[in-house]
Amino acid sequence: MAKSKYEYVKEFEEDDKLLRNVYILVRIDGKGFHKFSAAHEFAKPNDVRALNLMNHAARSVMHELDDILIAFGESDEYSFLFRKSTDLYQRREAKIVSTVVSLFTSAYVYYWSDYFQDSRRPLYPPVFDGRAVLYPSEVEVKDYFAWRQADTHINNLFNTSFWALGTDSKDKNEMLFTEFNTNYSKLPAIFRKGSVLLREQIPKEMHKDAIIPTLPETLPGSMSASASLTSSTSSTLEQSVPEPALESSGQVGS
Ligand code: DGT
Ligand code: MG
Ligand code: MG
Ligand code: MG
Ligand code: MG
Numbered sequence: 001m002a003k004s005k006y007e008y009v010k011e012f013e014e015d016d017k018l019l020r021n022v023y024i025l026v027r028i029d030g031k032g033f034h035k036f037s038a039a040h041e042f043a044k045p046n047d048v049r050a051l052n053l054m055n056h057a058a059r060s061v062m063h064e065l066d067d068i069l070i071a072f073g074e075s076d077e078y079s080f081l082f083r084k085s086t087d088l089y090q091r092r093e094a095k096i097v098s099t100v101v102s103l104f105t106s107a108y109v110y111y112w113s114d115y116f117q118d119s120r121r122p123l124y125p126p127v128f129d130g131r132a133v134l135y136p137s138e139v140e141v142k143d144y145f146a147w148r149q150a151d152t153h154i155n156n157l158f159n160t161s162f163w164a165l166g167t168d169s170k171d172k173n174e175m176l177f178t179e180f181n182t183n184y185s186k187l188p189a190i191f192r193k194g195s196v197l198l199r200e201q202i203p204k205e206m207h208k209d210a211i212i213p214t215l216p217e218t219l220p221g222s223m224s225a226s227a228s229l230t231s232s233t234s235s236t237l238e239q240s241v242p243e244p245a246l247e248s249s250g251q252v253g254s
Contacts, residue, residue: 016093023084023135024091025144026100030076031127037076039123040116045159046191053108053115054078055195060107061100062197072145074152074194076128078104081141093132101130152194160184160191 018024030036042050051073058078062068067086072079080100082088089095105128113120135141161172164180176182184192 018091018093018096018132019134020091021084023137023141024082024086024096025079025133025135025141026082026097026130027077027079027133028101028104028128028130031129033076033126036122036126040119044163045156046188048188048190049115051190051195053111055197056111056114057104057107058195058197060111061103062199064103065100066199069199070145071197072148072194073197074148075155077148079145079148097130097132101128104128149194153192156187156192157184160187 037047037050040050054073054076058071058073058080061078061080062071065080065082065088067082067088068080069083070081082096089099105126108126108128109122112122116122133144135144157172160182161176164176164182165172173184176184
């Protein structure tokens, strides 16, 4: 077919291919969820329905995009790590980020009523933004997840104390325990540590539907929504994220 005289406009599109052979990390975050959580009366400081809905939306993303190895979620955000070798959309940044954000958002709305059973849909359309960051090695990847999980912990300790005390406090753990009968370390792990989704290695010939990522009950180390959490964040990630474990079976997730 002959080129139309209009086709030159295609030349205005910019090449946004991401560097090859490095990890692609996509993080999405709810826009204005301070307001969204108040409008929908999320429980304070943690609403387990909202967190489980986030996890379900992230599972949908991992189900669709096979090259995501691990995902970490907390609050109104989720991080997705792609394998170094991914050739999804020839690594075009806009295509990758927009697909993750769109799929996450539509799943969030689609599954809303499964978690908020007293309402058919949100009061207004939730919005998520997204960005891609490149990390050259496992060192940065581990530190990235350690950073996000430290954020979970710091925010949760602050928020738990804040809502219990009505104010900040010097010795939060002690006050929570002695005055509010709350043992911080016994709070649900999903509140203190966030959630991890791991892709389990399965034989190639199995149908794609068989690999819907699940939330494991127990993970090596401490990164789990429900397992008992003891070791430090960084040592946990060392066990969960090194490349051999990501690229091969067995070490993580099952
Ligand atoms: P942004 O991201 O700059 O558009 O603004 P926000 O308002 O989304 O702020 P962000 O992302 O830094 O903080 C997340 C907000 O969502 C924060 O105000 C707390 C709220 N949020 C997240 N999860 C929960 C929850 O489980 N319960 C309640 N009550 N609030 C939550
Ligand atoms: Mg923000
Ligand atoms: Mg936000
Ligand atoms: Mg946020
Ligand atoms: Mg098309």
